[in-house]
Amino acid sequence: SDAVTLSGLTAWIRGFAALIDAHKEELTQLDSAIGDADHGTNMDRGMTAVLAALDGDEYPSSAALFKKIGMTLVSSIGGASGPLYGTFFLRFGSAAGDNDAIDAEALAAALRAGLDGVVARGKAEAGDKTMYDALAPAADALDKELAAGAGLGHALQAAADAAEKGRDATTPMLARKGRASYLGERSVGHQDPGATSAALMMRAAASALG
Ligand code: ADP
Ligand code: MG
Numbered sequence: 754s755d756a757v758t759l760s761g762l763t764a765w766i767r768g769f770a771a772l773i774d775a776h777k778e779e780l781t782q783l784d785s786a787i788g789d790a791d792h793g794t795n796m797d798r799g800m801t802a803v804l805a806a807l808d809g810d811e812y813p814s815s816a817a818l819f820k821k822i823g824m825t826l827v828s829s830i831g832g833a834s835g836p837l838y839g840t841f842f843l844r845f846g847s848a849a850g851d852n853d854a855i856d857a858e859a860l861a862a863a864l865r866a867g868l869d870g871v872v873a874r875g876k877a878e879a880g881d882k883t884m885y886d887a888l889a890p891a892a893d894a895l896d897k898e899l900a901a902g903a904g905l906g907h908a909l910q911a912a913a914d915a916a917e918k919g920r921d922a923t924t925p926m927l928a929r930k931g932r933a934s935y936l937g938e939r940s941v942g943h944q945d946p947g948a949t950s951a952a953l954m955m956r957a958a959a960s961a962l963g
């Protein structure tokens with residue numbers, strides 16, 4: 754099936770960094786309602802460091818590329834999102850493996866592995882009002898579309914749509930993980946910042962890899 758090359762994967766990450774830059778005020782605004790008003794600056798600092806790492810070196814394999822991305826995010830983002838996105842990309846890279854191209858099924862498996870890493874790290878479940886609520890529907894949609902025989906482009910559009918729907922569905926949720934959980938009932942009625950950045954990551958994937 755459709756191959757995703759190392760340059761495609763790099764374009765995805767550059768696209769994600771560009772979307773974070775374009776939406777950083779919005780992400781921080783969302784975090785000011787139910788957190789500590791730093792999600793946009795956290796993600797922008799992390800993705801700016803990732804861009805510097807991409808510009809500074811050649812990465813021979815998906816595993817090497819995503820190991821660097823994950824470690825850069827862990828070391829440059831102070832907040833909860835650093836280890837969570839860092840683990841996502843480290844696991845994504847391990848699953849993608851020591852090669853310079855992966856097929857659609859391997860991409861879906863890598864996304865699933867990344868999601869499992871987020872859960873291993875943060876113990877979020879469906880409905881806890883976190884990035885999980887955007888990422889899990891995206892992984893499910895990607896698997897479902899590919900199993901039904903869809904091409905990668907169509908499947909990734911469906912995954913990005915599912916992530917945005919999952920993001921929107923966080924608004925009425927009561928936060929059960931992270932800083933927002935300290936607010937209890939007062940977290941209801943606000944869109945989760947991490948689910949919002951995760952939806953941007955999936956939209957960037959659909960744009961770059963579809
Ligand atoms: P911090 O809360 O440390 O300031 P950020 O503001 O950068 O970190 O990130 C907050 C986001 O992290 C939340 O909106 C939520 O989506 C996500 N998050 C927090 N805790 C968890 C967790 N345990 N599992 C999954 N995602 C989480
Ligand atoms: Mg925050």
Ligand code: MG
Nearest residue numbers: 789791832833
């Ligand atoms: Mg913080």
